[in-house]
Amino acid sequence: MKILNLGFLAHADAGKTTTVERLLYLAGETRSLGSVDAGSAKTDWLSVERERGISVKSASARLSVGEVTINIVDTPGHAEFVGEVERALSVLDAAVNSRVGGGGRTGSDGAILVGGKVA
Numbered sequence: 001m002k003i004l005n006l007g008f009l010a011h012a013d014a015g016k017t018t019t020v021e022r023l024l025y026l027a028g029e030t031r032s033l034g035s036v037d038a039g040s041a042k043t044d045w046l047s048v049e050r051e052r053g054i055s056v057k058s059a060s061a062r063l064s065v066g067e068v069t070i071n072i073v074d075t076p077g078h079a080e081f082v083g084e085v086e087r088a089l090s091v092l093d094a095a096v097n098s099r100v101g102g103g104g105r106t107g108s109d110g111a112i113l114v115g116g117k118v119a
Helices: 016-026 047-052 079-089
Strands: 002-009 059-065 068-074 094-097
Touching: 002 016, 002 079, 016 059, 016 068
Parallel strands: 002 068, 002 094
Antiparallel strands: 059 068
């Protein structure tokens, strides 16, 4: 069996956790679709995350597609938690970077990740 460690990286409110929840649901790993707004997202398990509707810690979830096991790492998007993102980078094989263009620039737009470090 092949294993892929896949991270979701982006600025706050870009939809990382929502995307992860949808992938888990569509892959049959969860029985119901989790929601950030409803406080039922699998990867937002801390009480502060559920109350505030933001990711504070990186969280992992697993799904299988054929012969491949995908370990998904959902990372925080707020600049205050960039240390969580940096720690997650060390275990990733690949990353998905989603961007929401309509809202203008955010405080973390200028950060460039180079070799697992913010440059």
